Amino acid sequence: MHMHLTANVIPSLCLAQLTIVPPALISILCVLAGVGTFLLMPSRRGAGPRRIGATLALLALAVFGVLLFRYAAGQASQGQPALSPYFWIFAAITIIGALRVVTHPHPVYCALYFVLTVFSTAGLFVLLAAEFMAAALVMIYAGAILVTYVFVIMLAQQTQQSITDASHPLSGLPEYDRVAREPIAATLIGFILMGLLLFVIFDLAPQQPAGEPTTAVATVRQLGERLFSQDLMSVEVAGIILTLAMVGAIAIARRRIPADESTPVEARPDLMELIDDDPHAIPVYGTKNPGQKSYPET
Amino acid sequence: MNELILQHYLAVGAALFVIGLIGFVIRRNLIVMFLSTELMFQGCAVNLIAFGAFYGNLGGQVFTIMVLVIAAAEASLALGLVVLLYRHKNTLDANAWRELKG
Numbered sequence: 001m002h003m004h005l006t007a008n009v010i011p012s013l014c015l016a017q018l019t020i021v022p023p024a025l026i027s028i029l030c031v032l033a034g035v036g037t038f039l040l041m042p043s044r045r046g047a048g049p050r051r052i053g054a055t056l057a058l059l060a061l062a063v064f065g066v067l068l069f070r071y072a073a074g075q076a077s078q079g080q081p082a083l084s085p086y087f088w089i090f091a092a093i094t095i096i097g098a099l100r101v102v103t104h105p106h107p108v109y110c111a112l113y114f115v116l117t118v119f120s121t122a123g124l125f126v127l128l129a130a131e132f133m134a135a136a137l138v139m140i141y142a143g144a145i146l147v148t149y150v151f152v153i154m155l156a157q158q159t160q161q162s163i164t165d166a167s168h169p170l171s172g173l174p175e176y177d178r179v180a181r182e183p184i185a186a187t188l189i190g191f192i193l194m195g196l197l198l199f200v201i202f203d204l205a206p207q208q209p210a211g212e213p214t215t216a217v218a219t220v221r222q223l224g225e226r227l228f229s230q231d232l233m234s235v236e237v238a239g240i241i242l243t244l245a246m247v248g249a250i251a252i253a254r255r256r257i258p259a260d261e262s263t264p265v266e267a268r269p270d271l272m273e274l275i276d277d278d279p280h281a282i283p284v285y286g287t288k289n290p291g292q293k294s295y296p297e298t
Numbered sequence: 299m300n301e302l303i304l305q306h307y308l309a310v311g312a313a314l315f316v317i318g319l320i321g322f323v324i325r326r327n328l329i330v331m332f333l334s335t336e337l338m339f340q341g342c343a344v345n346l347i348a349f350g351a352f353y354g355n356l357g358g359q360v361f362t363i364m365v366l367v368i369a370a371a372e373a374s375l376a377l378g379l380v381v382l383l384y385r386h387k388n389t390l391d392a393n394a395w396r397e398l399k400g
């Protein structure tokens with residue numbers, strides 16, 4: 001009987017110890033961060049509420065970080081392997097950068113903050129002994145994808161000016177960049193999801209058997225050997241997907257551009273005929289009548 | 299790698315994913331909406347790499363390579379579509395295509 005009792009009590013005691021952040025605290029911090037994010041979103045409010053929002057979001061992040069840090073330090077003093085101090089720096093930069101990507105009204109700044117997030121995520125990958133992935137992330141995201149994004153932002157340069165006052169920080173921005181869509185619903189759903197995820201990660205997960213953690217560090221050579229033996233098929237599929245995407249993107253966005261840029265295209269009817277925006281149009285040679293594109297019934 | 303370290307990385311991945319999700323909903327600029335999906339991709343990548351490092355399994359990194367490939371393909375196709383949509387309505391506002399809601 002006594003043995004039975006202790007067998008029941010001990011796991012629950014262990015559970016209580018393993019709860020790193022209690023659920024109530026997670027909810028409070030999520031509400032705090034949610035209000036902060038809501039106030040940070042682009043809207044017609046002035047700079048004051050945005051500053052308050054930034055403070056609230058930073059406060060929630062800092063409290064959460066301190067809680068985790070205290071727990072990690074406690075674990076480390078018991079002889080467990082400690083987290084690198086760089087983790088805290090990279091994690092903070094990643095999350096703050098991501099928040100700015102989402103809340104900054106200028107698309108170009110969004111892209112630049114995204115580059116910052118990519119770099120700090122690459123730092124996290126290095127801490128996880130995935131150097132190849134860190135390099136690949138910087139090259140592909142910061143080098144290739146982001147350049148494409150910035151090109152498109154420049155291409156679709158917004159010219160509508162609703163705020164004419166040049167001293168206003170949002171002058172020159174169109175309305176759809178200055179006002180968020182469904183901010184309350186988005187914040188609510190997002191931070192409920194965040195609270196649930198954090199609850200599962202920090203409170204429920206330790207109850208599950210943890211599998212076989214290992215200290216083996218994978219090298220780039222091992223990754224390459226695995227990639228080109230066991231996962232060769234996925235490499236081939238990746239190549240096909242990239243080719244398809246490239247051909248598709250060219251087909252979608254193609255447009256014939258006249259060689260002579262001095263006169264606007266609209267002023268030259270001969271060039272206007274050449275430019276065809278409809279990707280599904282069937283070219284018919286020998287006629288300029290669009291009605292003749294359909295085949296005769298006979 | 300102990301479990302505590304894994305959980306810290308998972309929390310960062312979850313935060314990235316949720317922030318990307320919020321961004322996709324609140325932004326009306328088509329380009330920034332797609333930037334937010336890239337944030338979600340990164341959250342997934344952090345999770346995959348952390349699990350791979352924790353269990354000493356290279357599968358996490360292999361999956362992350364596939365995630366990067368899909369992200370690159372998505373970015374090129376999505377930006378092509380954005381350019382096409384911009385030419386039609388001369389705006390990047392997602393609400394300009396409201397009639398697609400039905």
